[in-house]
Every structure is written in structure tokens, then in C-alpha cells.
Amino acid sequence: MVLLRCRSLTINLSPLLPSHFQSHKLHTTRLFRIPNLISLPQISASSSSLPTNNQTTTTTRSISDAARFARSVLFVPPGVDIEEITEDMVLPGSNIVIGPFAGHSQIKEVVFVKSSARARDCPKDDLPEIAILGRSNVGKSSLINCLVRKKEVALTSKKPGKTQLINHFLVNKSWYIVDLPGYGFAKVSDAAKTDWSAFTKGYFLNRDTLVSVLLLIDASVPPQKIDLDCANWLGRNNVPMTFVFTKCDKMKAAKGKRPDENIKAFQQIIRENFKQHPPWIMTSSVSGLGRDELLLHMSQLRNYWDQ
Template sequence: MIVIKKAEYVASAVKYEQYPVDGLPEIAMAGRSNVGKSSLINSFLGRRNLARTGNTPGKTQTLNFYRVNDAWFFVDLPGYGYAKVAKTVNAQWGPMMENYLKKREPLRAVIQIVDIRHAPSVEDVEMQQWLRTMEVPTMVVATKVDKISRGQLPKHLKVIANALEIPDVSLILPFSAQTGVGKKELNEAIEEILGLDLGGTEKA
């Protein structure tokens, strides 16, 4: 298990030259505006307000870098699919994402976050297909599990798996920032992706 000893906001970036140059491995978070990316980051890191949760969906239009244990980064990607975002901002989103996902050498994987309560949107499906096309390792996390009953979970997971063409529902990780459901499993998945031991150094 990764023990979070230190977590800090480092930078917000739009252009490639604004990205951190540490060379540390990165795990990016992608998802619709208001899907709960910031809440997931805060919950996972045990920091209540590190990642800013905005009341206005679509407000965050930069890549936000959070350094963890001085060993790796969470990268919060701009939320997609919010209709009220200005067209000029939406037009910038695609090239900015493509630039990051295609060229960013330290990127290890993308965690695509969806809302367990709703069928994946057109944008969610497009993002999943886009990540596959670019051959970026991807895992899907379904947030807000506390909002549905346990008995409804299999049905909702099946809807997500079918929409995103995921062959097995066990590949989708249910998560709740409120109750901590899925936090241990996410920790183990991230540890495996990064190949880090508890001290934050890479395993031999």
C-alpha cells in the first residue's frame, strides 16, 4: 500500500512548456465536469481541500499537477462535456488534451472517472475510444457509489461496461469519496501502475 506522507499542488498548465520538469511518473484523471475528480483526489490523498472542488462545472480548464510523496504526480485534466463552457474554451480542450496524452513521456496511465448513477455520456464513450486509439493504459473508476443501493450496483456497472465496451465489470472500480469505498483497491491499482514501494522508490 502507498502511504501518503506528502501531497502538494505544484502547477496549473495550459501549454506543454508549463508542465513540471521533474520527470516523475504521472497518473492523469479524466472525466466529465462535476463527476467528482477533485473529491476523489482529495479523498485518496487524505487532504480535504488540496484539489479545488468548484461549484461551477467546467470552470477548471487547466491541467493541475499534484506531487505525491515527492515520487509521482496526480494530474487533474480539465473536465469535459459541460455545455455552458465558452466555445473558444471547448475548442482549446481537444488540442490541449491531445498534446498532453500523446507527448507526455512520464504519463503512466489515465484514470477515467464516470458517475455510477448515470449511463456514460457520448463524451465518456469518445474519451474511452480516444484513449484506446492513442494506446494510453486506462482504468475506469465509477464514483458516487454511496448514492445508490448495494443491490443496484451490478446493474449500474453493467450499463457502464456495455457503453464503454469493457469486457468484464470487474475491471471497473466502484468508489466513494464520502465513505471510502474503493480507496484501498485504488491504492493497490496505482501502486501497481507506478511500481512504487512504500518508501516511494521504484521496485527492482
């Protein structure tokens, strides 16, 4: 446990069921549970009476340890005092703290705008956009359909690699979801793969309206080198990202690993390359797990960008 302003944040490895993932409202007192995907400092402090000098020293050190933990493990958005974080501010199934920039996250309208073969052909209306990226069979289109709660907003296919363009979807007439080509299993020529890689990287490096990238990771399989390479490339180029673990309702028998074990293994590798852990969240397009929480996280990213 870690003490956060005289309150304890319990990291629990118990499976998270869909009933835990209901709409989250800011400043609730509900206790959220998040998976034990990181090792926590052992911190204790007593608040039952007025502290002595020794107790004061202990409490101060504990709060400092909690702040250190928050900086290295939790995603703390702007406007949040690290030493004021309490467990009800952490979204379930994630390391994401909700702050004052979180706002309206309901999707009322979504409209396909255009497909672009080059970054310079993308919409030029200066609206914020959040891009979705991942391996070709990671469930990218299914997640988009789950977020907007409309079937076939993004084309799903049993043949991975169908998306070969940058696709913009206008949400609530105010921001974009951007569906990027999947990587890894596209059935295209080597030349086309090279061009695809070039224009995708050009989008990341030159798109001023890009708020963040949702990097989708298949939690039903062990960590994949291609995903780690992509995460490291984004990190080296200072592209903001959130790890979105998909298929958290599945376990592939041949692999013998549960999603939480695969997520833990992935994060252990990430911590070796990142001083501060990027935000992450567990999802399932089948059960809807994590949907509302992810939308709330996306809202605070957009709102801060829009300031």
C-alpha cells in the same frame, strides 16, 4: 464460478458495504467479493482424488478456460501467471489482480506544484504521473481529496467546469497526481472548449511520464455517450486507462437505476470495443469505498513503469 488453480472465484452481485473495503495486504487469504458485471464460463473440475486420463483432460481444459476468462475480463498486471490467479488476488469491487509490483501506497505528503496551460509547460523532472479525467460533475476533485485525505487539495465547486488547466500535485516527493480539465459541462466559450480539447489531447499523446489515466465514470447515472467517446479515443491512441466508477453510494430516483446496474450497462458497451477489458474499480468519495484498493492499484502501475 471459474476455477483458478483448483480454487473457485465467486462473482457475487451482493451490495458491497464500506466494511468490505479495508486496507488490502498482498498474499492474504481473505475472500473478496466483486460485483457480477460480467458473464462467466461454467467450469467444473474435481480434485478429490488422483485424476484418470479423462479427468486430466477435463482439468487441463478447465484451466485453459480460466486463463481465457482472465485475459478477457480481469486486469492481470505484469509478473502474474494467469493460471496462478486466486480470488484473494482480486481487489474487491474491481476486476484488478494484485501482483508483485504492488507496494507502498500510503500517501504521507502532497504538495501542489503548478498549473499549466500547455503540455510542454508541465514539470520536467521525469517523475511518474497518473492523470485523473472525467466529466465536469463526475466528482473528480472530491476523489483527489479522498485519496490524499485532505480537504481542498483540489478545488471543489458546485459549478462544474472550473478546472481549465493541467494541475500537478507532487505525492511523497516521488510521483504526481494530475488533475485535468473536466469535459462536457464547462461554462466557457466554444473557442475555449476547442483549445481545452486540443491541449488535453496533446498532454495524452506527448507526455512520456504518463503512467495511466483514471477515467472517472458517474455510476449514479446510465452510460453517457461523452464518456464512451472519451474511452474509445484513449483506447484508439493506446493511452493506458482505468475506469474509476464514482458515486457508487448513490442512486438517482429519477433514473431508476442502481449504480451496479449502470456499471453493468457501461461495461457491456465497453466489451464491444475492447478485446481486453481495461481495469475498473468502484469508489465513493463520501464513504471512502475503494480508496485503499485504488491506491494499491496505482502503486503497482507506478512501480512497473519505474523499472
